Amino acid sequence: MTMLWEKSYPPGVQWDSQPALPTLVEDLDRAVATWPANPFLICMGQTMDFATFGALADRVAANLVKMGVGPGVHVGLHLPNTPHFVLAFYAVLKAGGVVVPLSPLDAERELTHKQTKADIRLIVSFAGLLDKLPLANGVRLVVAGPTDFAGKGLPPEALPAGALPFTALLAPAEAPAAGWPTRCLNDLATLQFSGGTTGLPKPAMLTHQNLSASADAYDTFSRFLGLTPGQERLLVVLPLFHIYALDTLMVRALRNGYCMILHPRWDTDAVLDSIQEHKPTLFAGVPTMHRAIASSPRVKDIDFSSFKFVGSGGAPLPVELAHEFEAATGRPVLEGWGMSETSPAGTITPPHKRKVGSAGIPMPGITIEIRDLTDPHKGLGPNEKGEICIKGRNVTQGYYKQPEETREAFVDGLFRTGDIGYLDEDGFMFIVDRRKDMILSGGYNVYPRVVEEAIYEHPAVAEVIVIGIPDSYRGESAKAFVTLRPAAEPFTLEQLRAFLADKLGRHELPVALEFRDLLPKTAVGKLWKQPLVAEERAKAAATAA
Structure with a gap:
């Protein structure tokens, strides 16, 4: 059966491509040999080649085996973007273990939750991050430092009691006498916690096949870019603990012999300096990063001609921002969509056929269906809005030790994403909103993203989040939280509603407006509604009391 989106594929790219896949350990061995x-x-003033990386990964893996890491053992990586993360990731897999990426920005309560839910037995963290890292009972600790690769490990007095320095893992060590554990495609590779923007994060089980298939989908679709194995340079500022960077950047970089230019954190000037110095050919970010580049006073002095691809994901890309970035850099931004549970391949925008506001078309090997919101067994046709559901070799089998949540997450073999959207007649997917974010106002469905897109057209608006707040008459109504562009003047709610009058229906117009210096963001930089929702609920509860 021909799928809607196949006619929108770039020439020479096949949607039904299903090649044999390597495990991530096989990727490592092949890349080092090739x-x-x-x-x-490239990070922290040093450059590491593939041979050095491979030798160090073997050392770290051998020392991890001595510490008891092997099949069934879960290792948390609580690290910023440094070589430690990449080395530890592949070393844990080579030792037969399972990686659990942890965000250094998580609060203590969330880290405790993740350690418990993921059955973590060992954590690799970084000096300076330990104050907010509570260790569950029996969890061992390895601490990395900024000078580990210069031969200067952390002094004993800098280590908590019982902790080992990362340099202990770098010490020469023999491979296990019985050989390295055999890894299969169906073996668990990571427990990737979902974003947690709609509740407590859940550990999605991602196998070697899931991550390998996701990377292959990106590689297959990217053939039209003319990328050359062993020659491309990736600018990596997205945090590696997030699935977006972990698979689409790190796994693909190693698989294809690309060079990763690692930045431990976002710093606009440092990123622009890196673009000038290293001439990266690939850059993927979230909308807040694209906005920072486009609005920098230095942007006009930077040469972006080395970029072959600029991608945006992790959060919806406002249409106005896409235009602004392209005007400032001369490079288009191609939007995609995915999630932790899809490893994260989902959709991507074909450069030869872009549609404003779309997240693109399903990637190779991935099927997307739109299901009815009231009857999830009922499929919908083109341009009919419903829940976006997905299947493919990249999709998780479920949540670790959470059978009820796993059952609820699937229907007819499809993963239920919780996103509301539709496929048009050309197979382009348009995301309307998160199902849990939808506002029911006077019997009408109001989609916050639609309202946000309209507000972004206001010349004074830098960023906006729209949520539902209690309304005694309508049940719920929209409230907008706004940050302003530099030197922009604030405006009243009445002025905003007048500006939106020809863009939204009356039931969609915000009934409240609040300006903030900053809007809450997740660890990866996505605008985050949940804290604002919690604030408004607390206000409503206090008023009712």
Whole structure:
């Protein structure tokens, strides 16, 4: 059966591509053998080639085995974007273990929750991050430092009691006498916590096949870009603990012999300096990063001609921001969509056929269906709004030790994403909103993203979040939280409603407006509604009392 989106594919790219897949450990061994002298990591003033990386990964894996890491053992990586993360990731897998990426920005309560839910037995963290890292009972700790690769590990007095320095993992060590554990495609590779923007994060089980299939989908679709194995350079500022960077950047970089230019955190000037110095060919970010570049006073002095691809994901890309970035850099931004549970492949925008406001078309090997919101067994046709559901070799089998949540997450073999959207007649997917974010106002469905897109057209608005608040007459109504562009003047709610009058229906117009200096964001930089929803609920409860 021909799918709607196949006619929108770039020439020479097949949607039904299903090649044999390697495990991530096989990726490591092949990359080291193929590109030994090529640079793989540029970070912290040092460059590491593939041969050096492979040798160190073997050392770390061997020392982890001595510490008891093997099949069934879960290791947390509580690290910023440094070589430690990449080394530890592949070393844990080579030792037969399972990686659990942890955000250094998480609060203590959330880290405790993740350790418990993921059955973590060992954590690799970084000096300076330990104050907010509570260790569950029996969890061992390895601490990395900024000078580990210069031969200067952390002094004993800098380590908590019982902790090991990362340099202990870098010490020469023999491979296990019985050989490395055999890894299969169906073996668990990571427990990737979902974003947690709609509740407590859940550990999605991602196998070697899931991550390998996701990387292959991106590689297959990217053939039209003319990328050359062993030659491309990736600007990596997205945090590696997030699935977006972990798979689409790190896994693909190692698989294809690309060089990763790692930045521990976002710093606009440092990123622009890196673009000038290293001439990266690939850059993927979230909308807040694209906005920072486009609005920088230095942007006009930076040469972006080395970019072959600029991607945006992790959060909806406002149409106005896409235009602004392209005007400022001369490079289009291609939007995609995915999630932790899809490893994260989902959709991507074909450069030869872009549609404003769309997240693109399903990637190779991935099927997307729109299901009815009241009867999830009922499929919907083109341009009919419903819940976006997905299946493919990249999709998780469920949540670790959460059978009820797993059952609820699937229907007819499809993963239920919780996003509301539709496929048009050309197979382009349009995301309307998160199902849980939808506002029911006077019997009408109001989609916050639609309201946000309209507000972004206001010249004074930098960022906006729209949520539902209690309304005694309508049940719920929309409230907008806004940050302003530099030097922009605030406006009244009445002025905003007048501006939106020809863009939204009356039931969609905000009934409240609040200006903020900053809007809450998740660890990966996505605008985050949940804290604002919690604030408004607390206000409503206090008023009712």
